[in-house]
Amino acid sequence: xxxxxxxxxxxxxxxxxxxxxxxxxxxxxxxxxxxxxxxxxxxxxxxxxxxxxxxxxxxxxxxxxxxxxxxxxxxxxxxxxxxxxxxxxxxxxxxxxxxxxxxxxxxxxxxxxxxxxxxxxxxxxxxxxxxxxxxxxxxxxxxxxxxxxxxxxxxxxxxxxxxxxxxxxxxxxxxxxxxxxxxxxxxxxxxxxxxxxxxxxxxxxxxxxxxxxxxxxxxxxxxxxxxxxxxxxxxxxxxxxxxxxxxxxxxxxxxxxxxxxxxxxxxxxxxxxxxxxxxxxxxxxxxxxxxxxxxxxxxxxxxxxxxxxxxxxxxxxxxxxxxxxxxxxxxxxxxxxxxxxxxxxxxxxxxxxxxxxxxxxxxxxxxxxxxxxxxxxxxxxxxxxxxxxxxxxxxxxxxxxxxxxxxxxxxxxxxxxxxxxxxxxxxxxxxxxxxxxxxxxxxxxxxxxxxxxxxxxxxxxxxxxxxxxxxx
Amino acid sequence: xxxxxxxxxxxxxxxxxxxxxxxxxxxxxxxxxxxxxxxxxxxxxxxxxxxxxxxxxxxxxxxxxxxxxxxxxxxxxxxxxxxxxxxxxxxxxxxxxxxxxxxxxxxxxxxxxxxxxxxxxxxxxxxxxxxxxxxxxxxxxxxxxxxxxxxxxxxxxxxxxxxxxxxxxxxxxxxxxxxxxxxxxxxxxxxxxxxxxxxxxxxxxxxxxxxxxxxxxxxxxxxxxxxxxxxxxxxxxxxxxxxxxxxxxxxxxxxxxxxxxxxxxxxxxxxxxxxxxxxxxxxxxxxxxxxxxxxxxxxxxxxxxxxxxxxxxxxxxxxxxxxxxxxxxxxxxxxxxxxxxxxxxxxxxxxxxxxxxxxxxxxxxxxxxxxxxxxxxxxxxxxxxxxxxxxxxxxxxxxxxxxxxxxxxxxxxxxxxxxxxxxxxxxxxxxxxxxxxxxxxxxxxxxxxxxxxxxxxxxxxxxxxxxxxxxx
Numbered sequence: 046x047x048x049x050x051x052x053x054x055x056x057x058x059x060x061x062x063x064x065x066x067x068x069x070x071x072x073x074x075x076x077x078x079x080x081x082x083x084x085x086x087x088x089x090x091x092x093x094x095x096x097x098x099x100x101x102x103x104x105x106x107x108x109x110x111x112x113x114x115x116x117x118x119x120x121x122x123x124x125x126x127x128x129x130x131x132x133x134x135x136x137x138x139x140x141x142x143x144x145x146x147x148x149x150x151x152x153x154x155x156x157x158x159x160x161x162x163x164x165x166x167x168x169x170x171x172x173x174x175x176x177x178x179x180x181x182x183x184x185x186x187x188x189x190x191x192x193x194x195x196x197x198x199x200x201x202x203x204x205x206x207x208x209x210x211x212x213x214x215x216x217x218x219x220x221x222x223x224x225x226x227x228x229x230x231x232x233x234x235x236x237x238x239x240x241x242x243x244x245x246x247x248x249x250x251x252x253x254x255x256x257x258x259x260x261x262x263x264x265x266x267x268x269x270x271x272x273x274x275x276x277x278x279x280x281x282x283x284x285x286x287x288x289x290x291x292x293x294x295x296x297x298x299x300x301x302x303x304x305x306x307x308x309x310x311x312x313x314x315x316x317x318x319x320x321x322x323x324x325x326x327x328x329x330x331x332x333x334x335x336x337x338x339x340x341x342x343x344x345x346x347x348x349x350x351x352x353x354x355x356x357x358x359x360x361x362x363x364x365x366x367x368x369x370x371x372x373x374x375x376x377x378x379x380x381x382x383x384x385x386x387x388x389x390x391x392x393x394x395x396x397x398x399x400x401x402x403x404x405x406x407x408x409x410x411x412x413x414x415x416x417x418x419x420x421x422x423x424x425x426x427x428x429x430x431x432x433x434x435x436x437x438x439x440x441x442x443x444x445x446x447x448x449x450x451x452x453x454x455x456x457x458x459x460x461x462x463x464x465x466x467x468x469x470x471x472x473x474x475x476x477x478x479x480x481x482x483x484x485x486x487x488x489x490x491x492x493x494x495x496x497x498x499x500x501x502x503x504x505x506x507x508x509x510x511x512x513x514x515x516x517x
Numbered sequence: 518x519x520x521x522x523x524x525x526x527x528x529x530x531x532x533x534x535x536x537x538x539x540x541x542x543x544x545x546x547x548x549x550x551x552x553x554x555x556x557x558x559x560x561x562x563x564x565x566x567x568x569x570x571x572x573x574x575x576x577x578x579x580x581x582x583x584x585x586x587x588x589x590x591x592x593x594x595x596x597x598x599x600x601x602x603x604x605x606x607x608x609x610x611x612x613x614x615x616x617x618x619x620x621x622x623x624x625x626x627x628x629x630x631x632x633x634x635x636x637x638x639x640x641x642x643x644x645x646x647x648x649x650x651x652x653x654x655x656x657x658x659x660x661x662x663x664x665x666x667x668x669x670x671x672x673x674x675x676x677x678x679x680x681x682x683x684x685x686x687x688x689x690x691x692x693x694x695x696x697x698x699x700x701x702x703x704x705x706x707x708x709x710x711x712x713x714x715x716x717x718x719x720x721x722x723x724x725x726x727x728x729x730x731x732x733x734x735x736x737x738x739x740x741x742x743x744x745x746x747x748x749x750x751x752x753x754x755x756x757x758x759x760x761x762x763x764x765x766x767x768x769x770x771x772x773x774x775x776x777x778x779x780x781x782x783x784x785x786x787x788x789x790x791x792x793x794x795x796x797x798x799x800x801x802x803x804x805x806x807x808x809x810x811x812x813x814x815x816x817x818x819x820x821x822x823x824x825x826x827x828x829x830x831x832x833x834x835x836x837x838x839x840x841x842x843x844x845x846x847x848x849x850x851x852x853x854x855x856x857x858x859x860x861x862x863x864x865x866x867x868x869x870x871x872x873x874x875x876x877x878x879x880x881x882x883x884x885x886x887x888x889x890x891x892x893x894x895x896x897x898x899x900x901x902x903x904x905x906x907x908x909x910x911x912x913x914x915x916x917x918x919x920x921x922x923x924x925x926x927x928x929x930x931x932x933x934x935x936x937x938x939x940x941x942x943x944x945x946x947x948x949x950x951x952x953x954x955x956x957x958x959x960x961x962x963x964x965x966x967x968x969x970x971x972x973x974x975x976x977x978x979x980x981x982x983x984x985x986x987x988x989x
Contacts, residue, residue, distance in 0.1 A: 249887060253913065300910040304886040311892070338905050339877030339920070380880055380918060381906075397918075399878055404871035405811030408852055414776040415721060420783070427986065433810050434853075434981030438772040441725065446852060446869075446981060448811070509906030509918060514899065 049242060049313040053206055056318045060205045062107040070100060070110045073142075073163060077114050080141050081167070084134040085116065090126075092116040092134070093172065097189035099228050102196065104204040112165045114138075117172045117186065120179060127169045128153045135167035150353050152181045175284060187284040192232045199240075206241040207231045213318040214305040214513050216298040222358040224295035226302070233259060233280055233290060245306035253277045253296070262286035305513050320512035325493075325500040332490045334507055340380065341401035343455060344489045344503075345394040348480035350472045354388055360470035361386060365394050367468030371461060372396070376403045377454055381509070385502040392476065393492075393499060395506055401485065403452040406433055411443030419443060455485050521714060521785040525678055528790045532677045534579040542582045545614075545635060546572060549586050552613050553639070556606040557588065562598075564588040564606070565644065569661035571700050574668065576676040584637045586610075589644045589658065592651060599641045600625045607639035622825050624653050647756060659756040664704045671712075678713040679703045685790040686777040686985050688770040694830040696767035698774070705731060705752055705762060717778035725749045725768070734758035777985055792984035797965075797972040804962045806979060812852065813873035815927060816961045816975075817866040820952035822944045826860055832942040833858060837866050839940030843933060844868070848875050849926055853981070857974040864948065865964075865971060867978055873957065875924040878905050883915030891915060927957050 047055070062070070074096050081094035098113030099105040116131045132148070135156030139146040144160030156167040170182035178184060196204070208231050211217035219227035226234075237257050238244045254271050256263065258281040263270040270279055274289040277296045282288040309317045326334065335342060345368075350357050361384040369382045378399045385393040411426070412418035426432050426445045434446040451457055461467055462481060465474045484492055493500050519527070534542070546568050553566035570585035571577040588603045604620065607628030611618040616632030628639040642654035650656060668676070680703050683689035691699040709729050710716045726743050728735065730753040735742040742751055746761040749768045754760040781789045798806065807814060817840075822829050833856040841854045850871045857865040883898070884890035898904050898917045906918040923929055933939055934953060937946045956964055965972050 251887070296912055297910065300886050300913050303913075304891070304910055304915075307887070307891065308895075340905070340918075378876070380878070381909075399876035404850070406852070406871055414772050415723070415779070419776070419779065423780075423986070427982075433812070434979065436986070437981050437983065438769065438776055440768055441772050443776075446812075507906065509909050510899075511909065514895070514908070 052313040060106045060209050080138045084137045088130045090130045092118050097185045101189045102192045103201045110163050114167045116169045120171050131169035188229050203235045203241045204232050209318045216302045219293035221355040225298045230290045248303045248306040259283045317513045325504045341398040343396045344484040346482040347392050348476040350476050360473050364469045364473040371467040387498050409445050409447045413441050524785040532578045532681050552610045556609045560602045562602045564590050569657045573661045574664045575673045582635050586639045588641045592643045603641035675707045675713045676704050681790045688774045691765035693827040697770045702762045720775045720778040731755045789985045797976045813870040815868045816956040818954040819864050820948040822948050832945050836941045836945040843939040859970050881917050881919045885913050
């Protein structure tokens with residue numbers, strides 16, 4: 046076993062950019078800024094092109110440079126003018142440098158381009174005083190300034206290590222799909238604890254509602270902070286005390302990070318930074334593993350949605366929770382559920398139940414014996430073809446043993462998907478109207494070979510264990 | 518439908534003893550007292566034979582006279598002398614009047630005899646001042662005196678109606694098996710509310726912890742009374758403020774009484790006083806009804822116990838609860854359970870589950886990810902032949918999907934009955950060691966014809982509905 050220091054050194058050799066790479070990206074940055082200024086002048090937009098984000102702060106990973114070019118416009122410009130003109134500038138800049146681009150949507154539309162294999166986001170924002178935010182992107186210059194003023198040279202490597210670790214264990218990214226840690230959050234964690242190892246050590250003893258408040262805005266008022274920020278981890282933004290930098294971090298991802306931190310400190314390994322790829326089993330082996338489990342798998346496949354990833358994943362997760370809740374309310378024991386999408390052609394929900402069918406009978410709790418509803422209950426169930434036994438009295442309530450009319454989870458799902466009035470979100474419901482397949486247990490083999498991404502997802506679910514979890 | 522008054526009149530004609538019956542029992546009482554005094558003198562015991570209880574108070578039901586002959590001895594007599602001599606007196610008295618007797622046990626042994634078809638209990642007690650009780654029976658003279666001084670002639674009929682109603686719906690008797698209402702309690706209820714109908718009307722709106730306190734001992738201190746008496750119904754004894762006359766009444770019986778009271782007031786019927794006998798189905802019909810239910814019945818038959826009924830039923834109920842709890846802890850859904858005994862030859866537990874088997878897999882919740890036990894948990898389950906999937910993280914805890922080694926309720930019961938260390942009480946465990954049979958579903962037909970009492974019990978369980986519940 047390598048020591049922690051040895052592992053970190055190996056990783057740093059892979060992620061710290063070489064002088065050549067820094068120079069190359071630097072030259073591109075200068076060209077982008079110059080061209081953007083030129084285009085802004087052409088359009089008569091008083092824009093100040095600046096690069097913020099990980100490139101400016103020197104915390105990007107080798108091979109993964111991401112240039113965030115901000116077009117900072119005066120606050121008196123209208124949103125419409127800002128949006129339209131910055132889109133035109135972005136398109137022209139990328140094309141002039143021989144790249145290609147697509148239009149993306151966040152709060153405003155913006156340009157995501159690729160130039161020489163490097164991703165470039167060209168994003169408009171307003172030049173405002175701190176606290177007088179007009180758009181979400183207005184904070185970025187302040188974030189960059191805050192970090193640059195405080196992060197030393199070694200700190201940058203420490204941020205890189207933390208980012209790579211988080212990427213390796215799958216908790217990096219504040220997008221809806223991931224629900225994890227942003228780059229800025231990594232930087233603040235390093236500023237708070239001093240280094241990568243120290244962040245991991247601290248994370249071992251975080252508790253739900255843990256507060257990191259670099260500027261002490263909530264000093265002595267921690268309970269106020271917990272009321273304002275309901276999220277499991279609270280990192281108060283040094284440039285905006287009303288914002289939780291960790292608001293995207295889900296309880297699940299927080300838990301994975303904390304657990305991985307502890308395991309890595311106990312047994313350092315490259316696996317945490319670079320997880321071994323999960324190689325799907327041959328179809329026969331997969332089928333045989335599935336049939337041996339003794340549980341029930343339900344795979345719901347449906348048509349793609351024409352929406353940006355954050356909307357897709359927001360609707361996916363929320364609809365999956367609704368389906369799971371529906372099954373639980375019916376009496377099923379849902380062991381696990383997961384969503385998958387290739388963000389283009391195919392979407393899937395996967396649910397594992399301990400049994401496909403419910404017992405044929407169930408207790409039905411009636412009203413308190415002294416309540417006004419007693420008579421209606423007795424009238425209903427004394428002569429009811431679904432009554433198996435009773436009514437009798439248990440404690441102070443009537444109880445009756447009833448026949449369950451429907452006991453098959455798949456049948457119930459097929460039926461409920463006709464109306465989808467159980468909380469399936471609109472875009473998902475539309476997609477299901479276009480195409481919907483429900484496969485159970487052995488039938489899932491049919492879909493296994495349809496897409497490598499889907500096969501990997503099914504394998505992940507089969508194993509159910511994060512790849513960074515040690516094997517012995 | 519008869520009116521309430523009509524029904525009550527019909528019942529009263531059946532339960533109010535005729536003059537001939539009163540005279541006959543009265544003559545027996547005089548003979549018993551005279552003979553008891555004679556025997557006491559012979560033994561040199563200063564005993565004052567008196568009849569208390571329902572005969573003295575005139576609240577007994579025609580055909581069900583019960584004579585409670587108390588031998589009241591001075592407080593300076595030792596318990597041993599009192600017990601030995603009163604037994605001898607009891608035996609001699611019953612034999613002299615041509616009856617037969619057996620020795621019974623309560624706080625002391627006493628004689629239960631039958632003379633001319635009338636049951637006679639000959640019980641010793643101490644002559645004490647109120648409050649200075651030396652034995653449980655010492656309160657009886659005071660109870661009788663209290664009721665006799667207050668209950669008018671019409672009140673006696675009202676008590677009889679209430680007793681017959683309670684017998685009809687199966688809630689009469691403060692013994693452990695019944696867990697219901699004593700005769701004295703019926704008398705106090707009539708004193709409190711004035712009449713049979715008024716008691717039923719009041720009972721409709723009783724709540725758990727309802728207090729009846731004729732002498733106002735706890736006036737303004739009702740919460741004290743609820744602390745002292747944890748039982749669902751509190752009726753403070755007018756002759757002893759530290760005693761709850763309703764302490765035997767279980768929540769279940771209280772609920773049955775309240776529900777039956779409401780239904781009877783809404784639709785008066787003789788059925789509440791004289792339930793139609795439940796006629797067991799033919800074996801084939803029973804078997805077919807059982808197999809159509811879709812649930813699982815487990816009938817546990819075991820050898821008789823050589824104990825008095827209160828000990829028998831105390832151990833029966835407590836052991837049945839333990840078995841039920843064991844199955845629930847294993848993951849089974851126990852729908853109902855019931856105990857049966859003929860108090861002589863055969864005892865039975867009956868459990869109904871919604872399924873005989875558990876699913877083959879179960880989620881096992883591990884320790885919080887940040888706890889010290891995490892490593893032990895991971896070491897145990899990462900390479901475990903029972904691990905189907907995981908461990909993964911859910912919320913802040915480790916979870917793993919495990920194979921269940923044992924899934925059959927009957928097998929698990931057979932195994933656990935070998936040691937019985939799940940809370941099976943000592944006498945039941947001994948009886949099971951002598952003879953134990955576990956029958957499931959179709960096998961239960963074998964026992965159905967073995968005893969009419971058992972068949973009726975199985976029928977009651979099959980129907981699951983009290984006989985007084987209206988049918989339409």
